[in-house]
Amino acid sequence: MRQEIFGKQFDAERALYHLQSADVTDCVFAGPADGESVLKEARDINLENCRFSLRYPLWHVTGFHLRDSKMDELTRAAIWYARDGVITDSALNGIKAVRECGNIKISDCTIQSEEFGWKSKDITVTDSTLISQYLFLDSRDVKLDRVRMQGKYSFQYMENLEIRDSILDTKDAFWHSKNVTVYDSVVKGEYLGWFSEGLTLVNCRISGTQPLCYCRNLKLVNCTMEGTDLAFEYSDVEATIQGHVDSIKNPRSGEIVVDSVGEVIMGDAVMECTGKVTLR
Numbered sequence: 001m002r003q004e005i006f007g008k009q010f011d012a013e014r015a016l017y018h019l020q021s022a023d024v025t026d027c028v029f030a031g032p033a034d035g036e037s038v039l040k041e042a043r044d045i046n047l048e049n050c051r052f053s054l055r056y057p058l059w060h061v062t063g064f065h066l067r068d069s070k071m072d073e074l075t076r077a078a079i080w081y082a083r084d085g086v087i088t089d090s091a092l093n094g095i096k097a098v099r100e101c102g103n104i105k106i107s108d109c110t111i112q113s114e115e116f117g118w119k120s121k122d123i124t125v126t127d128s129t130l131i132s133q134y135l136f137l138d139s140r141d142v143k144l145d146r147v148r149m150q151g152k153y154s155f156q157y158m159e160n161l162e163i164r165d166s167i168l169d170t171k172d173a174f175w176h177s178k179n180v181t182v183y184d185s186v187v188k189g190e191y192l193g194w195f196s197e198g199l200t201l202v203n204c205r206i207s208g209t210q211p212l213c214y215c216r217n218l219k220l221v222n223c224t225m226e227g228t229d230l231a232f233e234y235s236d237v238e239a240t241i242q243g244h245v246d247s248i249k250n251p252r253s254g255e256i257v258v259d260s261v262g263e264v265i266m267g268d269a270v271m272e273c274t275g276k277v278t279l280r
Contacts, residue, residue: 011035011054019045029054052094058082066090071097073112079104092116098123117142135170136161155180171208174199193218212237218254232256234271251275 003022010016011031016024019042029038030053037056039045044063052071058064058079065086071078075094079085079101087106097113098104101120109128117123117136126145135154136142142158147166154170155161161180171189174180179198186204192211193199199212200219207226212218213233220239225231229246232239237251241258248256249265250273257278264277 010038012038014038014040017041018043022046023048025049027051029057052078056080061085229262230265232275234269234273235275237275248277251277 005022005024005027007026009028009031011029011033013035015035015038017037017040019039021044023046025048028051030051035054037059038054039057039061040059042061042064047064047066048068050069052069052075055076056078057075059081061082063084064082067088067090070091071094073093077096077099078092078094079097080099082101083103085104087104087109089108092109092111092113095114097116098120099118101123103122104120106125107127111128112131114133116130116132117139120139122141123139124143125147128147130147130149132151133153134156135149135151136158138157140159142161144163144166149166150169152171154173155177156175157177158180159178161177163182163185165184167186169188172191173189174193174196177196177199180196181200182202182204184203187201188207190208190210192206192208193215195214196218197216199215201223202221204223205226206223206228208228210230211228212231212235215235215237218235218237220241223241224243225241225245227246230249231245231247232251233249234252237254237256239256241256244260245258245262247263247265248261250269252271252273253275255276255278257280259280261277266273
């Protein structure tokens with residue numbers, strides 16, 4: 001039989017430690033005791049219309065659904081080492097949420113959390129907004145669909161990332177990443193994708209200075225590039241670009257097909273560069 005907890009307030013240390021098979025509704029996790037880890041090691045719990053203002057509330061939790069709830073900016077490091085979770089229609093506003101987690105599905109959420117999603121695996125985010133620095137650092141097997149993202153240094157050292165129909169306002173994105181594919185998205189930011197391996201952009205609108213340098217196995221399919229100068233330096237690239245590129249510098253290998261380019265710079269290279277630029 002499932003336990004039901006309704007309309008209560010908890011602020012003590014580990015107030016509901018190791019709670020199992022429970023529905024927690026209309027509860028507040030805040031108060032003068034300022035206790036940490038209120039739901040640590042919980043199993044098979046549903047949390048609905050709850051409010052959080054305490055540190056580390058959901059650590060080592062397995063099998064949970066958090067819906068229609070809010071974690072404020074004081075809810076630091078809210079969800080770590082968690083597994084098999086669903087988060088819907090909620091606000092995650094504390095720093096360092098969702099760390100070293102696995103199999104977490106997030107939808108219809110607003111997230112403002114610095115250093116969100118680090119060292120996690122099998123994470124899906126859909127129909128959500130995300131503001132974060134160093135988003136998803138060193139994570140793998142992540143999917144984003146219809147996400148509006150803002151922040152710096154995102155998706156670094158990631159592996160197996162798929163992004164669809166999203167708006168990414170970032171800089172230094174995808175550095176040292178492997179096997180990343182972005183479809184039908186806006187990608188805005190400086191120094192995009194440096195040192196990446198297996199980065200593919202399909203039907204994307206790319207903008208920002210010095211993008212896509214030092215890349216290996218880089219592919220662009222039917223993309224546009226706006227305000228992009230000194231692009232593709234020392235990259236192994238196959239690209240079909242619609243419209244104009246401000247300048248292309250020393251592609252290491254491959255072919256870049258483009259309607260027009262302001263300047264092609266081939267020289268003063270520190271390695272052999274045989275890449276071709278072809279005008280339609």
